Amino acid sequence: MSALSVSGVDKSFGRTPVLRHLSLDVAQGSIAAVLGPSGCGKTTLLRILAGFEAPDAGEVRIGGRVVAGPSGEVPPERRAIGFVPQEGALFPHLSVRRNVGYGLGRCADRSARVLEVLDLVGLAHLVDRMPHELSGGQQQRVAVARALAPRPALVLLDEPFSSLDAGLRGEVRSVVSAAMRADGATAVLVTHDQEEALSCADLVAVMQHGGIVQAADPITVYRAPSDLDVAEFVGDAVKVRATFTGGFAETEVGRLPLRAPLPPDGSGIALIRPEQFVVTDRNGSAAPSTEYGPAVAATAGQQSFLGHDALLAISLSSGAVVTARSLDPGPAGERPVWLSVRGPVNGYVRGGKTQRL
């Protein structure tokens, strides 16, 4: 059974449509990331799930129960949700203990549960601090604990890590996603950061222009994006002209195997991720051959060194320039190289939009 099921939701503000017939299903106990550029409507979707906004049409079910639909709205306090806003929004006049306990009634195991969820986020020792005595990352973790405490059917997180600085973000993110998994929570996380979505979600739903354009596991979304827009949004993308025949793309960087589902034969665009390129020195050596054909001659140019790896601008014989990711950028300056491609690529029929299926 889906913990969350959204079907055909429309929402406009005034005359501006924000959500257009949006549908999404999230399985029990999984973490879903709604990934989209700013202004795509993802925060509106979250607020509709929470009950702070009402959809114009469509239906929202949480745990099988209809909470928004033609028959009316269930108010937020009766939806069994946990909500983590961008800045955490801990109640400034309440201690950590009372913040986390706020959603728990006067049940017997109240203080035990408070400590239990604080322990999940690794902050049980700070239970008597006030919010202003915590760092930004700690506040965010307490906010997650507060949302988890009443064992909600669904936890909603609105860009919860974007206010943290880069170094802290990864750490808080892994603590939080581990805590949610340990608690068996189902969560929907809204973000514009593709790394965040890919690294901590079981399901990545890419949102554009008020609708979900692809919803799949992170590896599928990255390796087999449903269209070029998605491809470019979830990571660096190199696009080369190609002719598709019999499961292969003929391109100026070689004959490349296509990933299924195959595009129709004809001309189109092949999508290659920069890390698929293999760059080797050409100084007089013969072209190394790959499984599907020989490498092509090219010229390595400008480098952008990023620390963990580097990006190389490679000029092809046609004059086109592609970007390759390389662990070892090699010597600076122009030099001749062999260029080949590792693994299958994706083919899209020319014209831009959803052409793959």
Next chain:
Amino acid sequence: MPACVAAVIALLPLGYLVVVAARADPAVLLAQVVRPRSLMLLASSVGLAATVTAVSVVLGVGAAWLIERTTLRGRRIWGVLAALPLAIPSYVAAFSWISAFPDLAGFSGAVIVLSLSCFPYVYLPTAAALRRLDPAMEETSRSLGIGPYATFWRVTLPQLRPAVAAGALLVSLYTLSDFGAVSILRYDTFTRVIFTSFNSSFDRTPAVVLSGMLVLVTAVIVLAEARTRGRARYARLGSGAARLSARISLGRMRTAAYGGLGLLAATALGVPLLSMAYWLSVGRSGELDLPRIMAAVGGSLVLAGGGAVVTMLLALPVGLLAARYTGRLPGLLERATYLGHAVPAIVIALSLVFFTVRYAFGLYLTVPLVLFAYAVLFLPLAVGAVRASAAQSPPVFEEVARSLGRRPRQVLRTITLPLAAPGIAAGTALVFLAAMKELTATLVLHPTGMDTLAIRLWTETSTRSYAAAAPYAALLMLVSVVPTYLLGRDRRRTGGLADLEPQA
């Protein structure tokens, strides 16, 4: 719904004035308006307002620049001294000046007393604007080869314009609506003549006509200011906190600068304090009428306390509504309550007199009527405080609380009100203090036989019994200056104080 009640209360006095004017014979009204006496009053009122505003702008901007942008020592103390005159009710200042220099009665005295009372209205926003200014603009100007003084004229001053204009608006409105100071200094403006004509005659037409003219002048000023503000938009683009600008070393001008600031503090604060001290010491040799003073204290406490509670109860729904919803109705309701800011107290008081005499004689000259007037006068203060304190609890807190399973009423009780409570308490205290100092409406509406500090001061001063007036002046000074200083200490960083204003 409760918010609507507050708006109706705020609009009633002005609305009734319009009704009275509309029912009168237009020919009679016109004859009153074009009377030479009325036109002379128009000239004297507008002339006084213009002069006081000009002097205040010079004093306020000068002090702000010296304190915020030069290397003078003791900036914090100068800052407090420059803001403090605002706390002294202008009629107390007027009492201290005329009792020390009896020749000051008339235009010059009114200009001196009102300018010294009002210049902080310009100083405070200007100083705040100077602190917020992006130093990169001045640095860019300097890097293009423009000297520090030329940069101030060409880059800094234009950016200060909105702040200075806002301050100047307050000064001119304050001067037009001031009743106590001009009465004590015996300078005829609309307010003083309205009061005398109301007091001395049963024909209410002159008072209504003059009130109408005064309201129109006020409206013209407010609209003019809104127009100039509407066009320009001065803001620092980009994010992050602005750095502080480099301060200018005055060199040999330093002594003159200290002298100027010192003279300002001495005249604005020193004269009132010394004069009051003198009359207190003179008075001690005579008889100190303790029971009478205690009665006045009691009256002030009852009226100010009641006024503060009533005003805050009315302000709560309006302020919360305005802080949460941005729709057209909440905006209108909020603006309606701000009318008390622009309409002179004498007009509000008079209109309440006419209204009760005609429709609710049982309320005429009763405590509830005074409280009603306070509510109209101080709603802006209270609504502002509620609004600001409601902002202490942004909507996201309420959303989180509801997502955790609490119903709206529980959220209000456990989150919104606890967070807003300190601000609401401070707002109530502000209204209380403002009502303690209120003279005009209290004087017109107070129940016969009931005294307050302000009324005693006014009565004794108008019979030139300065020694008898001194204890009241001292007590009023005490309830004004000390809390202002305490509140100002916390608020100075945000440029506050501007909402702690004396009432004429």
